[in-house]
Amino acid sequence: MKIFVTALAAAALALPAAAVEYGTLDPAKSSLAFTSKQMGVPVDGKFGKFKVALSFDPAAVQKASAGFELELASIDAGSKEANDEVVGKDWFNAKQFPTAVFKSTSVKALGGNRFEVTGTLTIKGRTQNVTAPFTYKADGANGVFEGAFTIKRLQFGIGEGPWGDTSTVADDVQIKFRLVAAARK
Amino acid sequence: MTTAPTQYTRTAIALHWLIALLIFVAFPVGLYMVDLPLSPQKLKIISWHKWAGITVLALVLVRILWRVTHRPPALPDSMNSIEKLAAHGAHHLLYLLMIAVPLVGWLMSSAKGFPVVWFGVLPLPDLVGKSESLAEFFEEAHEILAWLMALIVVVHAAAAVKHHFVARDGILARMLPFLK
Numbered sequence: 001m002k003i004f005v006t007a008l009a010a011a012a013l014a015l016p017a018a019a020v021e022y023g024t025l026d027p028a029k030s031s032l033a034f035t036s037k038q039m040g041v042p043v044d045g046k047f048g049k050f051k052v053a054l055s056f057d058p059a060a061v062q063k064a065s066a067g068f069e070l071e072l073a074s075i076d077a078g079s080k081e082a083n084d085e086v087v088g089k090d091w092f093n094a095k096q097f098p099t100a101v102f103k104s105t106s107v108k109a110l111g112g113n114r115f116e117v118t119g120t121l122t123i124k125g126r127t128q129n130v131t132a133p134f135t136y137k138a139d140g141a142n143g144v145f146e147g148a149f150t151i152k153r154l155q156f157g158i159g160e161g162p163w164g165d166t167s168t169v170a171d172d173v174q175i176k177f178r179l180v181a182a183a184r185k
Numbered sequence: 186m187t188t189a190p191t192q193y194t195r196t197a198i199a200l201h202w203l204i205a206l207l208i209f210v211a212f213p214v215g216l217y218m219v220d221l222p223l224s225p226q227k228l229k230i231i232s233w234h235k236w237a238g239i240t241v242l243a244l245v246l247v248r249i250l251w252r253v254t255h256r257p258p259a260l261p262d263s264m265n266s267i268e269k270l271a272a273h274g275a276h277h278l279l280y281l282l283m284i285a286v287p288l289v290g291w292l293m294s295s296a297k298g299f300p301v302v303w304f305g306v307l308p309l310p311d312l313v314g315k316s317e318s319l320a321e322f323f324e325e326a327h328e329i330l331a332w333l334m335a336l337i338v339v340v341h342a343a344a345a346v347k348h349h350f351v352a353r354d355g356i357l358a359r360m361l362p363f364l365k
Contacts, residue, residue: 038228039229040306041302168228
């Protein structure tokens with residue numbers, strides 16, 4: 001019996017994180033930020049409220065999936081003036097389209113701790129395919145997922161009318177995410 | 186003892202008028218832009234205002250370096266000591282404000298979380314971290330100092346005109362050689 005328990009413990013140690021599946025998000029440690037360029041100036045912003053459904057087993061990434069839903073009105077675009085502006089019709093039109101939604105379609109391993117997720121991103125009623133590389137590392141009982149990708153805001157109609165001028169606000173917006181999820185028991 | 190020259194150098198004259206021109210544009214543009222509703226136009230104007238301000242700051246540093254290495258012409262003996270003191274005081278104050286106004290503007294921009302990228306090309310370091318209270322403080326300070334500078338500029342220009350038309354001592358022609 002004693003030998004059996006020891007063998008089991010050894011086996012568990014030999015497979016660190018291998019059979020762990022991550023689920024519940026820790027919102028306090030997670031962040032969703034973006035950087036836009038205004039007149040060549042990088043301006044940082046972030047979203048305060050988002051929900052993430054995550055299923056990730058490092059040993060079986062092909063079964064992994066991720067879903068995002070973020071409240072556009074929770075945006076901090078860098079200044080109060082900008083926050084009031086970007087929820088408006090020309091930008092997110094947050095009254096009619098309160099959320100942005102991401103649904104993964106596939107996840108693949110790139111080697112080492114690097115992975116890549118592909119999926120659809122829907123903002124303001126428009127859907128585009130996006131691909132984001134990310135890294136994964138185990139941190140105690142948590143999994144930490146970090147990555148970044150770039151979207152073209154005009155593909156989603158973000159910043160219409162006079163704001164369509166990309167010499168003032170660049171088309172490219174970099175999205176950075178850091179998700180900390182607890183292991184599912 | 187070397188005698189003071191009777192003329193400003195061409196470089197000193199060019200720097201004086203270039204900086205004057207930038208201030209004449211940046212000051213009213215600054216007053217105009219703050220109350221504009223947010224638009225791409227406003228972002229452009231604010232950027233140009235910042236670039237003009239940083240250009241003033243850079244040129245003033247060159248100018249001070251030039252000034253300490255090139256002796257300016259002395260004030261005429263027709264001026265009494267109080268007038269000379271007032272002239273030197275105003276000049277020193279102007280130099281101080283030409284540094285302080287753009288510097289505080291830069292501090293404000295940093296505090297608001299908008300780094301200054303000179304002409305959209307050269308990123309300048311943030312002088313302070315993002316802070317709403319600091320941003321408000323620097324905004325107030327920038328406005329007050331800019332108005333103070335405008336006031337001294339008016340006094341400075343009025344004095345130059347008085348020298349030219351009332352005292353007729355040729356002071357203005359030292360900065361505007363074509364008046365001779």
